[in-house]
Amino acid sequence: xxxxxxxxxxxxxxxxxxxxxxxxxxxxxxxxxxxxxxxxxxxxxxxxxxxxxxxxxxxxxxxxxxxxxxxxxxxxxxxxxxxxxxxxxxxxxxxxxxxxxxxxxxxxxxxxxxxxxxxxxxxxxxxxxxxxxxxxxxxxxxxxxxxxxxxxxxxxxxxxxxxxxxxxxxxxxxxxxxxxxxxxxxxxxxxxxxxxxxxxxxxxxxxxxxxxxxxxxxxxxxxxxxxxxxxxxxxxxxxxxxxxxxxxxxxxxxxxx
Numbered sequence: 001x002x003x004x005x006x007x008x009x010x011x012x013x014x015x016x017x018x019x020x021x022x023x024x025x026x027x028x029x030x031x032x033x034x035x036x037x038x039x040x041x042x043x044x045x046x047x048x049x050x051x052x053x054x055x056x057x058x059x060x061x062x063x064x065x066x067x068x069x070x071x072x073x074x075x076x077x078x079x080x081x082x083x084x085x086x087x088x089x090x091x092x093x094x095x096x097x098x099x100x101x102x103x104x105x106x107x108x109x110x111x112x113x114x115x116x117x118x119x120x121x122x123x124x125x126x127x128x129x130x131x132x133x134x135x136x137x138x139x140x141x142x143x144x145x146x147x148x149x150x151x152x153x154x155x156x157x158x159x160x161x162x163x164x165x166x167x168x169x170x171x172x173x174x175x176x177x178x179x180x181x182x183x184x185x186x187x188x189x190x191x192x193x194x195x196x197x198x199x200x201x202x203x204x205x206x207x208x209x210x211x212x213x214x215x216x217x218x219x220x221x222x223x224x225x226x227x228x229x230x231x232x233x234x235x236x237x238x239x240x241x242x243x244x245x246x247x248x249x250x251x252x253x254x255x256x257x
Contacts, residue, residue, distance in 0.1 A: 108152050115159050116141055119166065127199040127212055129169075129191060130176070137162055170196045175237035180219070182208070192233045198250050202230045214251050222249065 116138075123134050141162060144150055174193045179186045180201055189201040199212040201219070209230050210221045222230075229248050235241040 108156060112145060112152070112155050112159055115163070116145065119159070119162060122166070127193070127196060127214070129174070129193045129199050130178075132178075134166075137165070169193075173233070173237045175234045177204075182219075190234055192230055192237060194233070194248075194250075198248065200230050200233070200248065202227070202234070206231065211249060 119141075120138055123138065141158060144158060145155055172195065174191075176191050176193075177188060178191060180189050180191075181187075182189075187203060189203050192200040192202070194200075200209065200222075201211070202209040206227055208221060209224070209227050210219050212218075213220045226248055229246045232241065232244065233246050233248070236243055236246075
């Protein structure tokens, strides 16, 4: 802001005080010089005030920016602290879980081996139905257990799956065709399985029928009176006939020791 000198009043005062023309000129010059100096000082002062005001405004803006930045950093630090606490809890939880997993892994392998051995013994003592399929399943399980690329969880799942398959055999009837050794030579026959109660066979031409005697552990021939019953049982198992009563010999239940 520029202040303009007001010379009229001062010049009038000088004229009234001095009547000499020379003195008037000197006084006027001095007054003008003083007024110009005052004006220059005022202009310089105003510039200093403007510069100070600009610096003050800049400092105020910097302060506000620093305050916002400080608040942002405080919020972010709180977030990092909470995140760190959460990660620390997760780390402790994972360490506990890893410890439990190590214990479980040490315990589950002997359990799997025991279950596999029990399954193998059970199949040996069971009715000799689907021997190739069941033995092949056992062989695959034994091979899988020794593989490093199969997790313990998958091994355990496969063992349980095999147990479930064996369990389902006891709740179903089945008819299938396979070979059997009769009188020292193989013959193709139809097998009829009634759960785990009994296993029968019949030649394809119906000329001979028999059943598995668990007590003696061998096949025994049946009278021709059971031929039609076994044939009807085969049709029922294949869903070619409706369920019906069958008159067939069944081994007596074993007495518990």
